[in-house]
Amino acid sequence: MTYDQIQVEPGCSKGSTSLWVRDLPKPERTRTREEASAIARPWTGSTS
Numbered sequence: 001m002t003y004d005q006i007q008v009e010p011g012c013s014k015g016s017t018s019l020w021v022r023d024l025p026k027p028e029r030t031r032t033r034e035e036a037s038a039i040a041r042p043w044t045g046s047t048s
Contacts (some may be wrong), residue, residue, distance in 0.1 A: 003017050003018065004023075006021065
């Protein structure tokens, strides 16, 4: 789950969510950094 998804349930801020989950293990990445960058910047038209 993402912070956005987690904060919806209790209706709290991202800051509060961050404090609550900071000690939990982080899930493994499902995308490479390059894939995530391409998704985050779709307006560039570049995949690299």
